Amino acid sequence: MEHQIELTRMKKLTLLALLLLATTFTKAQNDLDALLAAGVEDAQRFANDYLAPGTNGLMHSMNANWFNSGKSKPLGGFEISVIANASVYGDEHKSFNLNTSDYNNITFTQGGSPQMVASVLGENNPTVFVDIEYEDPIFGSLTQTLELPDGIGDGTGNLLPTAFIQGALGLSKGIELKARFVPTIKTDEVSLSMYGAGLQVEFTDWLPADKLWPIAISGVVAYTHLDGKYDLEESSGIQGNDQRIENKTNTWLFALVASTKLPVINFYGGLSHINGKSESDLLGTYIVTNGLISADPIVDPFSVSSKVSAVRGTLGTKLKLGFFRLNAEYHVSEFNAFSLGINFGFR
Helix, strand or coil: CHHHHHHHHHHHCCCCHHHHHHHHCCCCCHHHHHHHHHHHHHHHHHHHHHHHHHHHHHHHCCCCCCCCCCCCCCCCCEEEEEEEEEEECCCCHHEEEEHHHCCCCCEEEECCCCEEEEEECCCCCCCCEEEEEEEECCCCCEEEEEEEECCCCCCCCCCEEEEEEEEEECCCCEEEEEEEEEEEEEECCEEEEEEEEEEEEEEEHHCCCHHHHHHHEEEEEEEEEEEEEEEEECCCEEEEEEEEEEEEEEEEEEEEEEEEEECCCEEEEEEEEEEEHHHHEEEEEEEEEEEECCCEEEECCCEEEEEEEEEEEEEEEEEEEEEEEEEEEEECCCCEEEEEEEEEECC
């Protein structure tokens, strides 16, 4: 049961329009028909603003715990880790400003514009309704009222979790290679996978008498990639074929790291820059209907994307007891984050 709940959360946070469409899936088919009939441009604009806080927070979560020391491993040294990350979202991430003057066929039923409405991370309280205007092939211009979707609200404790299996291998001259991955998760409707690779270079290893230095200083560069796919064939309630959502998220981390060099417990810190982009596509053929009348098929309706470019500060500590190591860290940025790593290593 817990695995199923976690998978549902991940789908909500990483796949385009899943939450946008989820509300309409639970209602009559005509609701989703009206949304698409109102215009692909309006649907795309709403989905982009609605999902951006979730995908941006996820990109911060994906980039935690790429380092746990400023000291690179020596030649042949290795470490295998199980890592759990979570970024923290606040009230400012739970809503966005919806200005209907930027839309072609959407107005607030309650009147007024603009208004703050729930993002993928929030909830509408009270419920917010909009009027969708669309063209009917026979009756001309018609209006239908839709309820704007809620997000996940406080259902995740204001956390966006990720988890990885990670490995690190020391090479010569202060160079350490890193890799992380999430085994592919597949169900009848969902496919999800993540992987990444990194390089750490210890600058103090190049200095004369480096063993006399009380701290180690390194640079870290890391890349992380997420692939997600959600099959809509059974759940969309709309005529058509090959209906699906596909997501690709790519991030880069550039960090300067420093740590103490004590035998058992150490402290480390870093200053990083995160760059990332999440792109999601609503794909397939969708035939909008109104009773017995069908409009022209809509093929691959739209794509949305969000970007992050943020500076982040990190503070952490690492305990080393023989082969067993444990580290914990906290990050301060646009989305604060924390991480815990259980590590097993040699040297």
